[in-house]
Amino acid sequence: MxxxxxxxxxxxxxxxxxxxxxxxxxxxxxxxxxxxxxxxxxxxxxxxxxxxxxxxxxxxxxREKETLFMAVVQDILDRANAALFSILATFPDNGHNLEDDLTAFAVRLNRNCVCNHDGKFIRKLVQTEGERYPHLFEIWRQQGPGKIGTALAALFARLSHVARLDIDDFDLAAKQFLALVNADLQMISFFGGTPTDDELEKSARAAVRTFLRAYGRPPAREAGVEELREETA
Amino acid sequence: MxxxxxxxxxxxxxxxxxxxxxxxxxxxxxxxxxxxxxxxxxxxxxxxxxxxxxxxxxxxxxREKETLFMAVVQDILDRANAALFSILATFPDNGHNLEDDLTAFAVRLNRNCVCNHDGKFIRKLVQTEGERYPHLFEIWRQQGPGKIGTALAALFARLSHVARLDIDDFDLAAKQFLALVNADLQMISFFGGTPTDDELEKSARAAVRTFLRAYGRPPAREAGVEELREETA
DNA sequence: GACGGATTAGACAATGGTGTCTATTTTGAC
DNA sequence: GTCAAAATAGACACCATTGTCTAATCCGTC
Missing domain, CATH: 1.10.10.60 (Homeodomain-like)
Structure with missing residues (x-):
């Protein structure tokens, strides 16, 4: 029974x-x-x-429990990787509005790589079992955040070259971008909860706005802060 | 044996x-x-x-395993909380250099609350067992990140009022500050590793710099306002 | 319909964990 | 030194889990 x-x-x-x-x-x-x-x-x-x-x-x-466990990990990593590259391929190199493009990108990244089932699974598992299987941790770091990080850094380098961003350290900026985007969501997805589309969108927009305040080139209409500095000087 | x-x-x-x-x-x-x-x-x-x-x-x-488990959690939370408030008490309300002050604060916060043994323990445990004990997750969210978040938001509100920061949403800024500070370290402390003092300092400085690029007031006014305030007091 | 590989339920020993109990020893206070 | 409370080693019943084995059953193919 x-x-x-x-x-x-x-x-x-x-x-x-x-x-x-x-x-x-x-x-x-x-x-x-x-x-x-x-x-x-x-x-x-x-x-x-x-x-x-x-x-x-x-x-x-x-053959045994551990074999199954490792197969599961590899499977999830493969899937997450495929999702990541499919998302990266969609970023418009010459869109009109950088803020909107970055926000849309962040939303998709979060929804399909970070906050989705696979993302939560792999993070939880690495933290739970990483100590028992250092190999597992290493694989994850290289294939997971590592790949996202370098891919994002490359994207920022392209955007900097087209003069839409003002970044000196691309790797750092990539890490900070990811951190900002997850600032809100981490708590939600930390547990079991999945953020709603609304939360996803809202937190992505807030993150991108801060990111652009720090790294964006002022496109003339948004030069409030810059002008203020000039005037007070 | x-x-x-x-x-x-x-x-x-x-x-x-x-x-x-x-x-x-x-x-x-x-x-x-x-x-x-x-x-x-x-x-x-x-x-x-x-x-x-x-x-x-x-x-x-x-009495039983679960009793012990809960006692451990409560103990760690109490300790972490005490550490947090002792750190918050040290922030100089009228320091000379905001970047240095924030960096020092971030380093201390990370070393004594986030990246230390207790911090890693509680995060790992919440992620591992949070689903089994929703109560545990709730306690952690309120007593852990929740308290840090609101305390930090209050600090930023003070600093904004003294015209050293230009923030509209304090809670959001607090979350983003914490996220930025942890951008680098998360990976390290995610596993078992403890970041070195050097890593701590470096990543804190990078984070604070980006944070101030986004939220900082142009430094020209800083000293003047400060002095004015002191003299009138 | 018959065949062979995959799949099934169920029994099985071995292992290791929990929580209880007891008889003994240690400890600090008086 | 005496005493009671606390701590000890060890045995114990009970239960869940792992991994193996077997006999029966299902499945697509021929």
Whole structure:
């Protein structure tokens, strides 16, 4: 009664090595449970149940708990990476309004990379199990924030070159941009909650505004502060 | 051989209810182990061993694992809070150089509240177990970042009033200040590593510089206003 | 319909953890 | 020195989990 239950074995499942349906189902369920309970707290039975699969099937696909765990991590990282590059490709090199462009970019980044399920999962897991698996932490740092950071720095370098930003240290600016964008949301997504679209938009706009106050080139109409300084001098 | 070992029972231990030495020792050890292994992964035996105490003693002081866990959390929060207010009390209301003052403040805040042992512990624990104990998350948000945030907002309000900052939304600025200060360090302290004093200082200075680019009043007026105020007082 | 690989439920031993109990020893106060 | 409270080691029942094994069942393919 309390053991894994299997509703319908899904007749259409292809039996390939790479992407068998059961395999995916196990991976998803494992991600869910590992994220909720941590490595130690997650039980194979619970994962099997959530995946609508027998425990033995789990062991057939992944030799042991740790194998499964590592497979989950790699899977999530791959997905998050794909999302990141797809977003970076959308930034308009010559849009009209830098503030709007950056805000839209920040919203998309947060929604699809940082605040989404994968993002929360991987951060939580790294913090929970990073000490036990230093290897895991290293992979994450290079493939996660590391990639976002350098990609963003490159973007800022381009924008600086087109004279829309006034940045001296691109890497620093990238880190600060990410930090600002997450200032509001961190608390929400820290827990389980997912920020609403409204919160996402609002906090992104506030962050971008501050960022541009610090790093933006005054486009003549927004030169309030600059002019003030000139006049008082 | 592998059970709790007790070297010397420490003859000088007073037997009071409030702060018995064993009690403290257990609390410290429990914090350490819970932080390393999470709630599920930590075993009472390991805690007892690390505290140089028998398992039964642990159960004598704390009825069950969960009781101990909650006591640890409350203890850490109290300590972190005390540290925070002691730091806030040191900010000079009428210093000469705002950048230096803010930088020093940020360094101290990070060293004693955010990047130190307690800070890392509480963040890790909230993220690990927050879902299982929503109560824990709520306490943390109000007593931790919440208190820092409002205290910082109040400080910025004071500084704005003395015309050293140009801020419209104090709460937002406080959040952004904290975010900027942690932009660099987050990655380091995310794992187990403790940032060096040098890293702390450098990242704080970069953050404050950006913050002041966004929110600072042109420095020409700073000294004048300050002096005027002092003289009229 | 028959075959073979995948999948299933369920039993199983081994392990390790929790919380209780007891008999003994230590400790500080008197 | 005596005494009571606290702390100790160790045994214990109980439970959950891991990973293995087996016999039965499902599935697509031939």
């Amino acid at each position: 309390k053991k894994p239950k299997v509703p319908q074995p899904k007749p259409g499942g292809p039996t390939q090595k790479g992407q068998c349906a059961k395999r995916v189902s196990i991976l998803d369920a494992a991600a869910e449970v590992f994220c909720r309970k941590g490595f130690a707290g997650a039980s194979i039975d619970e994962i099997a149940m959530e995946a609508c699969v027998s425990r033995q099937t789990v062991y057939n696909h992944y | 592998k059970k709790p070992k007790v070297p010397q029972p420490k003859p000088g231990g007073p037997t009071q209810k409030g702060q018995c030495a064993k009690r403290v020792s257990i609390l410290d050890a429990a914090a350490e182990v819970f932080c390393r292994k999470g709630f599920a992964g930590a075993s009472i035996d390991e805690i007892a061993m690390e505290a140089c105490v028998s398992r039964q003693t642990v159960y004598n002081h704390y």
